[in-house]
Amino acid sequence: MRDDTRQWIEADKRHAWHPFTPQDAWTDPAHEPLVIVRGEGPWLWDSEGRRYLDGNSSIWTNIHGHAHPSINAAIRDQLGRIAHSSYLGFAHPLAGELAEKLCSFFPAGTLERVFFSDDGSTAIEVAMKMSLQFRMQTGHAERRGFIAFADGYHGDTLGAASLGGVSRFFERFRGMGPEVGFVRSVEELETKDPAGINAVVIEPLIQGVNEMRPWPAGMLRALRAWCDRHGVLLILDEVMTGFGRTGTLFACQREGVIPDFLCVAKGLTGGYLPMAATLTTGRIYDAFRGPAENAFYYGHSFTANPLGCAAALASLSLFESERVLEKLPAKADHLAGLLSRLQADRDEVVDVRQCGLVAGIELRTGLGAEVCLKARDHGLLTRPIRDTLVLMPPLCVETEHLDLAVDAIRSAIRSLPPAAELR
Missing domain, CATH: 3.40.640.10 (Type I PLP-dependent aspartate aminotransferase-like (Major domain))
Known part of the structure; x- marks a missing residue:
């Protein structure tokens, strides 16, 4: 870990209070939170230089991507x-x-x-x-x-x-x-x-x-x-x-x-x-x-x-x-196909729910947080709601970004330890 990353995390744990977050888990010395420092288009970078697809639009806010020149x-x-x-x-x-x-x-x-x-x-x-x-x-x-x-x-x-x-x-x-x-x-x-x-x-x-x-x-x-x-x-x-x-x-x-x-x-x-x-x-x-x-x-x-x-x-x-609304139906259809195949491929996926570019991928009980954490290793950043993974990327995503997101979830599920797979 870089020295500046460590300093930022230490200051945060000493003084900040995060929303919807059990504070003992957050301040646990073993917990190493991501420090987001940059964004461009649908991508985010942390302080260690790792790149992630912004899979939930930075808590459902970002529309056209980060650092858009016009905005x-x-x-x-x-x-x-x-x-x-x-x-x-x-x-x-x-x-x-x-x-x-x-x-x-x-x-x-x-x-x-x-x-x-x-x-x-x-x-x-x-x-x-x-x-x-x-x-x-x-x-x-x-x-x-x-x-x-x-x-x-x-x-x-x-x-x-x-x-x-x-x-x-x-x-x-x-x-x-x-x-x-x-x-x-x-x-x-x-x-x-x-x-x-x-x-x-x-x-x-x-x-x-x-x-x-x-x-x-x-x-x-x-x-x-x-x-x-x-x-x-x-x-x-x-x-x-x-x-x-x-x-x-x-x-x-x-x-x-x-x-x-x-x-x-x-x-x-x-x-x-x-x-x-x-x-x-x-x-x-x-x-x-x-x-x-x-x-x-x-x-x-x-x-x-x-x-x-x-x-x-x-x-x-x-x-x-940028004809945003005109381009959305094809993206939503592509995402629907990806999610359908994911559900067919993995028994851990209980249900998929979608409306436009808003999707919820429901996993078996107890898997949501684990899969989200492991998806980071495959370039996807998002958060679960209980055991439902939220996939709600910025509207500027292209089909290859959606491919990456769903592949990251599939790979994260595959990487679960055997005990988790059996739950």
């Missing part, structure tokens, strides 16, 4: 002007331009307003608080309950966490946030009394932290119809699925559904900078007009950060100039 140039240009200015009582050119661009992806008269925040959790918090205040200001304050789907994940701030269905993450905080009921299907939702329900929240097309589990075709349309019949607001969490992951720019476009709130983050800036947006309708916005007490008193110091806006606009323009 780099946009950030540098904006940095030469101003890095940040307040969005409270002021405006700046790129924020209005980005808001207009985001709204342009939806039919006129639908999603017309954009509220910027910092990350996926805050995008959800905005939708939750905005929907509750909307009810208060339209004479329906009694409609304060939320419905979420079992095993879903919507962030870690207290309001967003109350919607979470993964017990390991959220059970200890039950009852500390808003009123939330949980269902597993639209059919179960039909049994609920809608009278006090404010909004339903869902990850459209596929649940992420629930081991990459797709919803049945047509489910989202059925959910929109139920909400319309009962006057319930629909909040779509597209923090993971947005910006091309499922094959369309937004997952809801696959079923022609327009929500009352659309929450995006992660890929909004191409995975470069922390930034989020909550899109909503003119009907919601109009309820906040009028006297000062109707205003939405919520915000963040870095709302509409100019560097983030510059990165986001550059990222969105790449979807057109």
Whole structure:
């Protein structure tokens, strides 16, 4: 190990606190974490000079690859002007331009307003608080309950966490946030009394932290119809699925559904900078007009950060100039073929689940973490959710990169010790 690598790791173990990480395991002297120092395209390099395919887009964020010249140039240009200015009582050119661009992806008269925040959790918090205040200001304050789907994940701030269905993450905080009921299907939702329900929240097309589990075709349309019949607001969490992951720019476009709130983050800036947006309708916005007490008193110091806006606009323009969406179906089909053969070849693979370039490879119990670690030896970097390996590369990957990723998983499984293979 190089001296600088050792120094970085020692400082980290002495002072840093990593998310979703048992700290005793992290700080164990035998544990040697990777120190990522560089990226280019779909590749990452660690401090020891080893190269890896970024198999989960740096926690589901990167879209066009690392160090993309166009996004780099946009950030540098904006940095030469101003890095940040307040969005409270002021405006700046790129924020209005980005808001207009985001709204342009939806039919006129639908999603017309954009509220910027910092990350996926805050995008959800905005939708939750905005929907509750909307009810208060339209004479329906009694409609304060939320419905979420079992095993879903919507962030870690207290309001967003109350919607979470993964017990390991959220059970200890039950009852500390808003009123939330949980269902597993639209059919179960039909049994609920809608009278006090404010909004339903869902990850459209596929649940992420629930081991990459797709919803049945047509489910989202059925959910929109139920909400319309009962006057319930629909909040779509597209923090993971947005910006091309499922094959369309937004997952809801696959079923022609327009929500009352659309929450995006992660890929909004191409995975470069922390930034989020909550899109909503003119009907919601109009309820906040009028006297000062109707205003939405919520915000963040870095709302509409100019560097983030510059990165986001550059990222969105790449979807057109590089024909990203046009190229995705062939890549998704190629990945589907690779995963099908992997499942047929290896008994350790229990199931494969895919939606666009989002895939989950479920392994036999106890193998997930081991296979991920061994895949590093074959040039693939990703993380498991329990025993499901996530394969969600940047959209810039080519078929040979997908070949490498699946071959790395196959080789990692083959390299398991006999005791692991028998589990």
